[in-house]
Amino acid sequence: MSKILTYLAVQDGKIKRASLEVLSHCRALAQEHGWTVESVLLHPDARSLATTAQQYGAETVYYMDHPQLQAHLNAPFLAALHAVITHANPHVVAFASSEAVKDMLGALAVRTQAAVLSDVASFHIIAGGVEAKRPVMASKLIARTQAQGARVLVSVRAGAYTAEEAPTEAALVPLPFTFDVDTLKQQVREVVQDALGTLDLSETQVVVAAGRGVKDEAGKALVTQLADTLGAAIGASRAVVESGLFPASAQVGQTGKVVSPDLYIAVGISGAIQHVAGMQNSRVIVAINKDGDAPIFNYATYGLVGDLYAVLPPLINEIKQVLPTTPE
Amino acid sequence: MKIAVCIKQVPDITAPLHIQNGALVFDTNRMVLNAYDASAVEAALVLLENREGSIHLFLLGPDRAKETIRKALAMGAHEATHLLVPDDAALDAYLSASLLAEQLKQHTFDILLCGKQSQDTDAGLTGTMLAEHLALPYATNAVGLTLEDDLVVATRQGDAGQEIMALETPCLVTCSNDMNNPRIPSIKGIMQSKRKPVQTISVTPDATPSTQVMGYEPLPERTPGVQWEGEPLELARRLVHHLNDEARVLS
Ligand SMILES: Cc1cc2nc3c(=O)[nH]c(=O)nc-3n(C[C@H](O)[C@H](O)[C@H](O)COP(=O)(O)OP(=O)(O)OC[C@H]3O[C@@H](n4cnc5c(N)ncnc54)[C@H](O)[C@@H]3O)c2cc1C
Numbered sequence: 223m224s225k226i227l228t229y230l231a232v233q234d235g236k237i238k239r240a241s242l243e244v245l246s247h248c249r250a251l252a253q254e255h256g257w258t259v260e261s262v263l264l265h266p267d268a269r270s271l272a273t274t275a276q277q278y279g280a281e282t283v284y285y286m287d288h289p290q291l292q293a294h295l296n297a298p299f300l301a302a303l304h305a306v307i308t309h310a311n312p313h314v315v316a317f318a319s320s321e322a323v324k325d326m327l328g329a330l331a332v333r334t335q336a337a338v339l340s341d342v343a344s345f346h347i348i349a350g351g352v353e354a355k356r357p358v359m360a361s362k363l364i365a366r367t368q369a370q371g372a373r374v375l376v377s378v379r380a381g382a383y384t385a386e387e388a389p390t391e392a393a394l395v396p397l398p399f400t401f402d403v404d405t406l407k408q409q410v411r412e413v414v415q416d417a418l419g420t421l422d423l424s425e426t427q428v429v430v431a432a433g434r435g436v437k438d439e440a441g442k443a444l445v446t447q448l449a450d451t452l453g454a455a456i457g458a459s460r461a462v463v464e465s466g467l468f469p470a471s472a473q474v475g476q477t478g479k480v481v482s483p484d485l486y487i488a489v490g491i492s493g494a495i496q497h498v499a500g501m502q503n504s505r506v507i508v509a510i511n512k513d514g515d516a517p518i519f520n521y522a523t524y525g526l527v528g529d530l531y532a533v534l535p536p537l538i539n540e541i542k543q544v545l546p547t548t549p550e
Numbered sequence: 551m552k553i554a555v556c557i558k559q560v561p562d563i564t565a566p567l568h569i570q571n572g573a574l575v576f577d578t579n580r581m582v583l584n585a586y587d588a589s590a591v592e593a594a595l596v597l598l599e600n601r602e603g604s605i606h607l608f609l610l611g612p613d614r615a616k617e618t619i620r621k622a623l624a625m626g627a628h629e630a631t632h633l634l635v636p637d638d639a640a641l642d643a644y645l646s647a648s649l650l651a652e653q654l655k656q657h658t659f660d661i662l663l664c665g666k667q668s669q670d671t672d673a674g675l676t677g678t679m680l681a682e683h684l685a686l687p688y689a690t691n692a693v694g695l696t697l698e699d700d701l702v703v704a705t706r707q708g709d710a711g712q713e714i715m716a717l718e719t720p721c722l723v724t725c726s727n728d729m730n731n732p733r734i735p736s737i738k739g740i741m742q743s744k745r746k747p748v749q750t751i752s753v754t755p756d757a758t759p760s761t762q763v764m765g766y767e768p769l770p771e772r773t774p775g776v777q778w779e780g781e782p783l784e785l786a787r788r789l790v791h792h793l794n795d796e797a798r799v800l801s
């Protein structure tokens with residue numbers, strides 16, 4: 223019987239929601255085609271995290287819990303994934319797209335001699351492979367793309383599917399991690415965490431994003447206040463990351479992150495295609511811009527033409543009044 | 551210090567385009583140097599600012615990609631290898647990486663630079679595929695790159711923060727355009743580029759690609775939105791009312 227294997231990425235001690243979204247989709251595909259759906263966890267706490275994988279429908283959970291798998295580094299993770307894929311022999315391996323996955327996917331495809339589709343918006347199984355929709359040309363359109371082969375790797379954009387619980391009695395299968403650290407020719411010297419809130423951009427339902435219209439600390443304070451009021455993560459255009467006002471991990475767009483929250487509020491962002499590529503799938507888009515002709519208004523559900531410095535203070539106030547309880 | 555840089559010619563994605571019978575039609579036929587690769591070339595030039603060395607470009611593409619090679623030579627790269635394929639050659643990242651790797655194996659270098667992704671397909675696969683073919687340690691999505699004695703130090707933008715990586719040479723780094731602002735070639739650079747050596751080698755993909763685009767589709771339609779002007783307080787009230795009662799995204 224054919225198998226589909228889902229890689230469950232761990233961040234901040236939890237399985238990423240985006241991975242559970244992919245697992246839910248894989249479970250549905252497996253049901254449709256009479257396949258088996260399995261998962262893999264690579265983390266020192268993999269065993270306890272595996273219960274979450276069971277809740278979301280994995281029939282078997284392979285795991286490696288070696289301390290070396292605490293934080294991302296391509297060489298050991300590649301070795302681990304290669305070993306699991308060789309052992310489980312799945313037809314399709316699905317990932318939630320992230321920088322860590324982008325850091326491995328091409329190399330893993332070569333190592334496992336698999337066809338590969340990265341950053342798809344959706345995928346399904348066809349005879350002999352996988353068909354996916356991939357946003358291309360800075361997400362101006364969709365390429366319907368097929369991958370053929372005995373093995374196909376596919377990475378999926380966050381928010382493409384909904385995570386739904388479907389408890390199973392999955393078997394937990396520990397696998398040995400054999401990686402010789404002496405062969406490592408690279409080292410992580412330091413990880414500099416960005417000091418901007420704790421909310422993960424690609425996992426929250428509301429994003430408040432700042433652009434060059436946000437000129438100074440006072441503007442940044444307004445954006446932060448709006449985000450805090452809404453319990454939102456903070457995003458940014460490339461312009462304000464470059465200026466140093468916002469950290470690089472906040473960048474939304476072709477170079478940065480792709481998000482699709484329920485609500486995306488673009489504050490002082492013009493709407494260049496490279497930015498829009500990262501946010502156009504948000505359910506509701508609000509644009510606040512003083513230039514009524516800014517391209518961002520072509521994407522906005524609600525567009526406010528006005529100076530952000532004048533609009534944000536009353537907006538924050540009004541939102542506080544309708545919210546049942548304002549998060550502190 | 552020898553630096554190899556893989557560069558790709560891509561269509562200008564900012565130009566208007568449309569879909570005709572599932573095929574992609576560009577209204578202008580403008581082709582450009584992939585922006586991420588321009589950053590890779592810039593990074594190489596910066597590394598060699600106070601150091602002896604040379605920059606060797608590798609491009610796989612049809613005849614018209616010559617322009618793109620010239621552009622990168624005009625920025626300051628020293629020489630190039632053009633792996634020439636017919637205009638309609640079917641290639642995907644997997645095949646491209648195999649062809650590039652085969653060629654790169656015949657050269658020595660300390661650092662191999664790529665763009666983090668192609669601007670047209672956003673695949674982001676070729677770099678790590680090359681690293682695997684060539685058994686090189688690597689870092690992707692670099693926003694900073696320096697040399698320290700024998701080590702290459704790359705700052706990589708990870709999911710939650712920046713990872714500062716030290717790599718032994720030879721190694722591979724894929725570059726983000728957030729790393730630098732690529733220089734515009736000077737007139738002198740453009741003149742000199744015409745005399746720089748470009749070796750052209752015809753190659754034939756020995757397989758059909760495992761991935762194929764079957765057709766293009768427009769994005770799902772969005773319902774057109776509304777646009778309001780007015781007093782800030784009035785705007786704020788109207789928006790909150792709509793977000794709360796119509797879109798139901800507040801709660
Ligand atoms: C290969 C490549 C990749 C890229 N990747 C990305 C990416 O991932 N993400 C990204 O964001 N960009 C990316 N860019 C850059 C992109 O092209 C734009 O340059 C960038 O998005 C512009 O940012 P902005 O909208 O903040 O600035 P601007 O375009 O300068 O717009 C500022 C806007 O703010 C408005 N404004 C000014 N003052 C006020 C005020 N007081 N109140 C209200 N409105 C005000 C102005 O009317 C204007 O519309 C990329 C570019 C390239 C070439």
Ligand SMILES: Nc1ncnc2c1ncn2[C@@H]1O[C@H](COP(=O)(O)O)[C@@H](O)[C@H]1O
Nearest residue numbers: 556557610664665667668673674675676
């Ligand atoms: N045809 C090509 N010729 C040379 N380099 C390429 C080619 N295709 C891809 N690359 C390199 O691989 C990077 C990522 O490509 P991709 O996997 O297509 O997103 C590019 O930025 C280039 O550095």
